Structure formats: C-alpha cells, structure tokens
Amino acid sequence: MANLRVAVDVGGTFTDICIFDESTQSMRVTKVPSTPDNPMTAVLNGVRRANINLTDVELFSHGTTVATNALITRKFPKAAMVTTKGFRDVIEIRDGTKDDLWDAYSDVSGPYIRRRDRFEVPERVDFAGNVVTPLDEDAARDLGRLLRKREVDTVAVCFINSYANPAHEIRMREILAEELPGASISTSAEILPEIFELGRFNTTVANAVLGPLVSGYVENLDRSLTADGYTGELLLLHSGGGSMTSEVVKRFPVRLAASGIAAGAIAAQHVAEQCGFANAVGLDMGGTSTDISLIADGELRETNEWQVEYGHPIVFPSIEVLTIGAGGGSLAHIDIAGSLRNGPQSAGADPGPACYRRGGTEPTNTDANLWLGRLGTDLADGEMTLDRASSRAAIESTIATPLGLDIDTAADSIIKVANANMADAVRLVSIRRGLDPRDFALIAFGGAGALHGADVAKELDIPSVIVPPSPGVTSALGCLLVDIQHDLSQMYTGAADAADADVVEEHFRTLELEGRDRLRHEKVAEEDAVFQRGISMRYQGQWRSLQVKMGSGQKALEEAVQLFHEEHEKQYAFRQDETPVEIYQLHLKALGKTPKPSFKPSPVSSDDPGEPIEIRDVHFDGSWHRTPVYQRENLPSGAAFIGPAILNQIDSTTVIPPEASAVIDEWFNIRISLPTATGGEAAETTASDSTQSAV
Template sequence: MSSVRVAVDVGGTFTDIFLMNDDDGTINVHKVPSTPADPGLAIIDGLRSSGVPFSEIKHFSHGTTVGTNALITREFPRAALITTKGFRDVLEIRDSTKTELWDAYWDMPAPYIKRRDRFELDERMDATGNIVTPLNRHELAEIARVLRKREIKTIAVCLINSYLNAAHEHEARDILRAELPDAIITISADVLPEMFEFPRTATTVANAVLAPVVGTYMGQLTTRLREGGYDGNVLVLHSGGGVMTAEAASHHSARLAASGLAGGAVAMRHLAELCGVKNALGLDIGGTSSDISIMYDGDLRVTQDWSVEPGYPIRFPAIELVTVGAGGGSLAWIDEGGTLRSGPESAKAVPGPACYSRGGSRPTTTDANLILGRLGQVLIGGKMQLDASAAATSIREHLASALGMGLHETAAAVLRLANAKIADAIRVLSIQKGYDPREFGLVAFGGAGPLHACEVAQELAIPKVIIPPHPGITSAMGCALVDVRHDATRTLIARADESGFRELLGLARQARAQVAALLDSEGIDAGDRRYEYFATMRYVGQWRSLNVRLNENDTLNQVLSAFHSEHRREFAYAHEERPVEFFGLRVTGTGLLNKPVLPELPVGTGEPKTLGTRQVFFEGYGFVDTPVYGRHLFKAGQAFAGPAIVEQFDSTVVIVPGSRTTVEAHGNLIVDLGV
C-alpha cells in the first residue's frame, strides 16, 4: 500500500528530497547533485537512491527552477506575438517608466520575442468592449502562412481591450488552430483578462514562451515516474504557494517562474503556526542569496508586482518575496574606495569558499564563520572537511591587509556587513509595508539561515527566532504542505457604492466559476474546496491601490471599513470621508489536500547533554567558551541558555548570549532573545 509522501526542491546546485512515511512518521532526507540539462533526471536519481519503491509513493509534489532558468537564459523555442495594429512595439515602450532611474547606462533586457516575430492584425475593440473593426480573417491566415514558413510553433495572442470582450482572441485562436494544428497558442483572455496592455502582453508572452519548456519537462517527468510505478498526480508548486497538476502547469506555465522560492514560504507559515506564531518573517539563506517572506495574521502576503527580469512583469499572483545577494558563498571584497563589501557575487558550489578546498581562494561569509568558530571543522555529518588555514589565508590576503585590521576583526566585519544587508532586506518587506518587526517571529532555514538568524533578529528587535528541525531541506518540505490553488482576476473600475458593489459581486461569481472549473479538472471534491475573495480598492484619484479581503456575506459598509483599516495600517493614514473606487478583483480557489503530520519528539527534562565546547566569537563579547550540542540528541521540552552552537547534518545553529532556547514538541528550536 502507498504510504510515502515525497516532496522535492530542485535547486541550481542540489536537488533536495524530503520523504515521510505516513505509517510510522519517519522522515528521511536526501541530497543529490542537480542536473540542469535535464532537471527531472536528478529527481529520479534521488528517489532511486532513497531506496523507496515508486509504487509506495502516495503523494508527489515538487518545486522547480525550470521556468525561472528558461527566462533568464532565454533557452526556449522561437515564439511569435500577434497583436492589434499599432501595438507591435508595446514590449519596448512598456509603461514609459524607467526601471533604473539614476543609471543612464542601464539598458532593458531584450524582449522574449524579437520584433520581426511580432505581427499586427487589423481588428479593434473600443474601451467598452464593442467591436469597432472586425477581425481580418484573411490577414490572420497570411500571418499563419508566414509562421509556418518560419517554423514557429509557439504563438501569443494579445489584442487591445480583449479583457472586456475576448471574442476576437477566441476567433483568432480558432483560425490559428485550423491553420497550424501543431502550434501552442496562448491568448491573453485565458491568461490575464486585465486592463493595461503592457503587463497583460508581457505576462501572455512569458506564458507562451514557457509553455513548450514546461510542457516537455512535466511530460518527461510524468513518464519517468509512471515507468517507475508511481500512478498518482504529479504536482508542481507555483508562484502563488499552491500546486498544480502537470496538465494545468502546461497551460499556466508562467506561474512556475517563481516555483522554487514559494516552497520555503509555505513551510515557514506551517512551522510558525505549529509554534503558535501568527505573524512571522521567513529567512531562507542559501549559498548565493537570502530570500525573505512574510506572514501576517496567518496569511502569506501575495503580490502581482513581480518579474524574473526587470521590466517584464508577470502579473500572476505570487507570494511576496525579497531577495538579496547575501549567502554563505557571497564573496567579501574591497571596492575602489577602500570599503569592505559583501556580495552579490558568489563563489558558488564550484570553486566554492576557500575553506572548501575546491579551488576557491577568495574570502566568503562561510570562511568568516569558520574563522570565528561558528562553524566546526566538518559539515554534512563528516562528509565535508573545512580548512581553517585556507580561510584565514584568504581573509588576510584579500581583506585584512588592505583594511589594516587583524584576522578576527576582519572576519567579524564580514559577518556584520552580511547581517546588515539581510536586515535591510527584511525592513523592505516589513517596515516599508507598514509592519512592525517587533510583532513578528523570525523563522530561519536554508543551510546558512540558522547561522545568522539570532543576530539579524537582534538588529531588528524581533523577539523570537524559530529554527526548523531540518533547516537545509525546509523548502522541499514546504512542497509537501501545499494545497491545489488557482486564481482568477477581473478588471473593474467603479465607485464603491451600491451599484459598483453589485457589479463587483457579479464579477466575483464569474471568477469563482472559472476557478471551480479548474478545480473540477483536477478532481478536487466539492467538500475540499475553499474560496477567497480580494477586491483591489483605492481612493478616487489615487494611483496606488490595496488588496482587501472580502467575506462572502460582507456588506458594502464592511468592505469600505476594511479598506480604510488596511490603508491606515500600510500608509499610517486614512480619509474615511473621501470617495473610494473598486479597481479589480481576484478570486482564489483552494483544493485542500491531506498533509503530512510532523512527528513529535520524545519528551525530556532539563538541559540536553553537550558534545563539548569551543571558542566562538560573538559581537560585543569577543571569543566565548561555548557549549556545542548535537541536535539529534534533543528531546521535547528541554531548554538551555545561550551562547550555544547546535550542530546537525544539514546546518549549524548559532545561539547568542543572553537568550533562552526551548525544544518544541515537533523539534523546532524556539529562541527567546529577551528583547
């Protein structure tokens, strides 16, 4: 009988595999090198190395960087765009804003579709959705002839004002399917029926160019799993923090562009809830970057303002994240003015930090952690030896001599700078959005997250830090904790009065029907569904808008009150006497899936036993004789005071002086910083 849940996080360097047996609650973790040329191959290799027969897998979900990497590297088939006459250059014109305001030398990345493959079509809808110029079928047939000659089989169709009336886009799709039966055709009415031609065009184009890439990847992975004996759904994490089936992913391919990052945020929410925390910040530090996410009142914050490459928005709802180039492998360097810098360039896995002895000679954050005693001489259960002398030589030669500082003083400065960069990124997602970090807990994971979490929290006066049981594979675990999720959006510009509210409710019913059809196609039972409604609102005359959660039975006055409250929270003021208007609507449909229940640790008392002590540097204290614990020896309920070092297979935890750490029932470490 199938009893094993599998969740996979496909990264650029490693593919992390999280396996949990529902029968006895045991968890196993595997890491295998990623195979960028064929990402699915690492998944299959990792599952085979785990020893679990494919036929015993009851649930498979994964996050992948396939979509992100394809957009960054431009490795996708040649594609075409068909648009209304006069709108061929909308991808260059964009919305007339300058992404890098003060950089006169910064150039926009080239559009995903070259100008010679963008075609104008004679047709026109007016601003109310009425037909002004019928679609020229003969002209479209001629475009299809050119596409056939150029052997282009990926086509995006984005016609002006189609969000109000999609008749011409549907007609164009039918004609193109008849003329080019092998082509993959994406229309904006199916992808993003919203106003503003540039973000709608950019999202439709991103979805189109990724469709063959994602379709091929999901098809190959599904075939391999089926051949191995797995007969369940092949689920993939999308940007909104839910999962889709392989078929749905092929139709909404651009949603996979942030797939890999969403898993960590989902896991952060789950772990925070286990620890009784309703407001939490997620800190995922890997080898190259730090990814920060936020949960407020139990909900992950969602945005539609994101992109893979600057200037080309993807308007699908996505978990709001901030990424900064500060990771374990971030290089420390001296700029032309003699100032110490950290990142964003990374030593990567190869050659890696100097202490890895893989050819790297430049100093990194990892080298500084080793010099200051925060890391031990071995990692990954003894599989990797660290060379402290190589780290010291690197810091002396590249940093200390130029700064006129000692070895340990320089290493401490490197860590202080890295922590400051991470803290600044957290401020962007919290303080600049109207949230007070002092009201949040910090959930830290990734291989390097637990090394920096306590000091970052102290800088922001965050009172509590949570370290998951398996920090290094928390993002993979997050893929096992998600539900099926789909979103539908509508554009609406109407006064927030009774008439506008009725129009909003009518669009909500339409959007819900669209989402329900997607859940039907994925076999979600009616009793396992949950629908959420969000109205985009603003004061009349205001450009910026806010997303306000609606309840199904809310009155207009309740909706207005919620808007004023949200405006006051984010911008510190509200004008309740000013008129308000609706600007859009989003309906989210969630299909609830059975999730793994994390096992509880045996109960213990007193302090855990130490493995010994070592000299560790702490800011403001210098080197301190610090107890070292083995995490595998911890029991629920045990507690100990900082300073402390906790070592485990996939990470090292640094706990600062003056704190108190408790082992939670499921193995989370809850660090009370006393701030």
C-alpha cells in the same frame, strides 16, 4: 497502501527532499547537490538517495527554479508576439520607470521577445468589447505562414482590449494552430483578462517563452516518476502559494516563476503559527540568496505585480518575498572604492566555496564561517569534507592582505557585512510599511539561515529566533502544506454604491464555474473544493486599487466597502469614508484540498542536553570562545542551553551566541532568546493554546 508524502525543493546549491510517513507520523530529510544544467537529475538523485519506493508515495510535490532560471538566463525557444496594429512596442515602452532612478547609464533590459519577432495584425475591439475593426483573417493567415517559415515554437497573442471581448484572440489562436501545428500558443485573454496592457502583455509573453521549456521539464519528470511506480498526480508549487498539476502547468507555466521562493514563506508561516507568533519574519538563507517574507497578523503578504527582472511585470497573485544576493556561497570582494562587499555574486554549486576544493578561489560566507569555527569541517552528514586551509588562503589573499587585516578580523568582517545586508532587507519589508521588526519573531531556515539568524536578529533588536527542526529543507516542507490553487479574476468597474448585488453575485458564480471546471480536470473531489472571494476597490479618482475579502449575500458588497476603508487606513494611514468607492476587479481563489501531514507535539522530557560531541574554539565578538557542539538529532524536547553553543545536523548548523539562551520546544524547534537594547518581547501568545490550535 501508499503512505508517503514527498516534497522536493530545487535550490541553487542543493536540492532538498522531505519525506513524511503517515503510518509512523515521522519525517526524514536528505539533500543532494543541485544540477543546474538539468534540474531533474538532482530530483531523481534525491529520490534514489532517500531510498524512496515511489509505489509507496501518495503525494509528490515539487518546488522548482526551472521557470525562474529561464527568465534570468533568457535561454528561450524561438518565440513571436502577435498584437493589434499600432501596439507592437507596448512591452518595450513599458511604464517609463527605472530600477535606479538616479543612474543615467543604467537601462532596463530588453523585452523577452525582440522587436523583429513582434508582429501586428489589423483588428480592434473597444473598451466595452464592441468590435470596431474585424480581425483581418487573410493577414492573420499570412503571418501564420511566415512564422512557420521562421520555425517559431511559441507565440504570445496580445490584442489591446481582449479582456473585454476575447473573440479575436480566440480566432487568431485557431488560425495559428492550423498554420503552426505543434506550437505553443498563449492568449492574453486566457492568461490574464485584465485591463492594463503592459502587465497583461508581458505576463502573456513570459508565459509563451516558458511554455516549451517548462512543458518539456514537467513531462519528462512526470514520465520518469510514473515509470518508477508513482501513480498519483505530480503537483508543482506556484508563486501564489498553491500547487498545480502537470497538465495545468503546461497552460500556465509562468506561474512557476518564484515557485521555490513561495515554499519557504509558506513553511515560515506554519512554524510561526505552531510556535504561537502572529507576527514573524521568514529568513530563508540558502547557498545563493536569501528570501525575506513577512507574516503579519497570521497572514502572509501577497502582491499582484512582481518581476524576475525589473521592467517586465508578471501580474499574477504571488506571495510577497524580497530576495537579495546573500547566501552561503556569496562572494566577498573589495569594490573599486576599497570597501568590503558581500554578494550578490555567488560561487554557486560549481565551483562552490574555496573550502569545497572544486576550483573556487574567492572567499564566501561559508569560508568565513568555517574559519571562525561556526561551521564544522563535515557537511551533509559527512558527504562533503570542508578544507579550512583553503578558506584561510582565499580570505587572506582577497580580503585580509589588501585591507591590512588579520585573518580573524577579515573573516568576521565578511560575516558582519552579510548580516547587515540581510538586516537591511528585513527593514525594507517591515519598517517601510510602518511595522516594527522588534514586534516580530525571526524564523531562520535554509542551509545557512540558522548560522546567521541570531546575529541578524541582534542587529534588528529582535528578541526571539526560531529554527525549525530541519532548517535546510524547510522550504521543501512548505510544498507539503499547500492545496491545489487557481487564481481567477474578472474586470468589473463601477461605483460600489450603484452596483447591483445580484449582478456582482452572478459574476462570482461565473468565476466559480470556471474554478470548478479546472479543479475537476485536476481530479479534485467536489467535497474538497473551496472558493474564496475577493474584490479590488479604490477611492474615486485613484489609479491603484486595494483587494479585500468578499463574502456572499445581499450585505456582502456593503461589508466589503467597510473592510476596504479599514484596510486602506492600515496600509496607507488614512481613510476617506465620505469619498465614493469604485469597484475595480473581482477575484476568486479556487482551492482543491490535498492531504497534509499532521504534526504532533512531543512531551518535554528533559532540560539536560547531555554531553557535547566536541568542544570547539569559535570566534564571537572579537575573541575566541571554548564552545560545546551538540548533535541536534540526539537532543530531547526541553533541552536548554546558555550560549555560546553550536548545534550540528545533516542539513544545517545552528549558532547560539554568547549571552543568548535557547530551548528545544515540543515541536523540536530551537527557540533562541536574545537580550535586546529595549528589553522588548516578541508578540507571543500562550504556548499551550497556540500549539494546540496549530495542530
């Protein structure tokens, strides 16, 4: 019987593979270099490298950067947009904002579909869904013929009030299907039936331009896995923290944008729960970037509007993650004012850091860590040998000599700037919302997260750092912890105190019928289907709304209003109970439960870490320290350390600085305790209670 669950996460530098064996309750991991030109090559290389027999695989889950990279590089197929007459420029006019309000010379990048490829047809539906101007089918058919001559591969159909009545979009799609056989067609009423046209149009346009690219990738990967013996569904992680089958991905490819980023946040939530922390910050530092996520009161923060590029909103529920250009491959450089900078430019997988000896000549964080002794010369279990001399040459020529610094100070400065950038990002997701990072634990993972985690925590006065058992592939683990998930919504505007509870209930049942239908197509058994309701509300006169949980029954709406007041006070520090509340939108998460690994704690066996594999000179705080280096895989649960110490493993390296202490817990996480200026402690529950509940 199939007994393996495999997760693959494609990163900018490495592709991570995580294999959980149900029969032995054990996990193993491996890494292979990413192949940016064809990410599927790295996925299949990883399967082969891990010696996975696909006939033994029960579940194959995949987080991918294909959609995100396509939106960044804008390597799109020939695409067109069809819209209501007079609304051709909605996605170009946008909302008038800028990423940097004070930079008069910085413009927002252009739309994903150029103006010459955006077309209008006569039609009009009013806000209530009444037909004001019928669709001009002759004009629609003429346009279809024109698009065929232009050899258009994909079309976004965006009519102004289609969220209220999709009939015209449905008919336009039928006409285009006749005139453009084989083309991918996305309609805004299907993709995002919401009122505001900018978000709806742009999300539909993004879905359209990604359609052929993502469909081709998914089909080829699915075919290759099937040919090698895999008989299950290929599941792909989406930005909302759930997964979709390959067939659904072809309809909603835009949901794969930020796929891999969400995986890391989900894994951080799992580790925080396992270790008894209700509040935690996820620090996922890879080769190219660092992703910061926030877990507050045990819940990951979500957002309903985000973008890969500023000014081009994607309005699907997504786990809120802040990404900055700070990774192992981030380049250190001197700006025009003579100041030391770190990132966002990256050496990537090719040519990589100077120490890779693949042609890179500029210093990176990896080069600085290598020179300072924090990183060993063997990487990925000896698969790659790093050259310290190349790192020194790059740091000296680019940073040390121009700034008049010695090599040690220059390398240390590179690391300090990178840590300051990450600490600033943590402040943005915490302090900006009135949350004190000192009340949180830091979950440090990714290939480089464990190298920098303790230093970042010290900068923020965070007392506890947790490093998962396999930090370099923790994001891949996140792919194994999610369910199939669809996020459905429906506009419903009106005063909450005048709303008919039975009518609201009927709307939710309609959404649940659609959710059941989607889950049925994904072969989810009826007993594995779960539905979670939500409702967006706002105070009368407000523009923005706030989503809260919604129950069922006659009292559900009244209870939701009370919850809205409470959540509004939490997020915005005020509430107005006397002000009328308006319903804005209904939401439904349709979940299909999937098998998940069940982790068991290991009894604490010894606090003795044993003999180190070597003693290495490592640079901390301006001086060199004789530092023991341990092989993490050999350490028992309960092993304790007093810093400085270095813990090596196949996928990452953990740095425990001087004055810090660390212990390997029963889950084989490394728990690092740091001295703080305030003497504060993280919000940790009783370890025995929390770990048992996490199981």
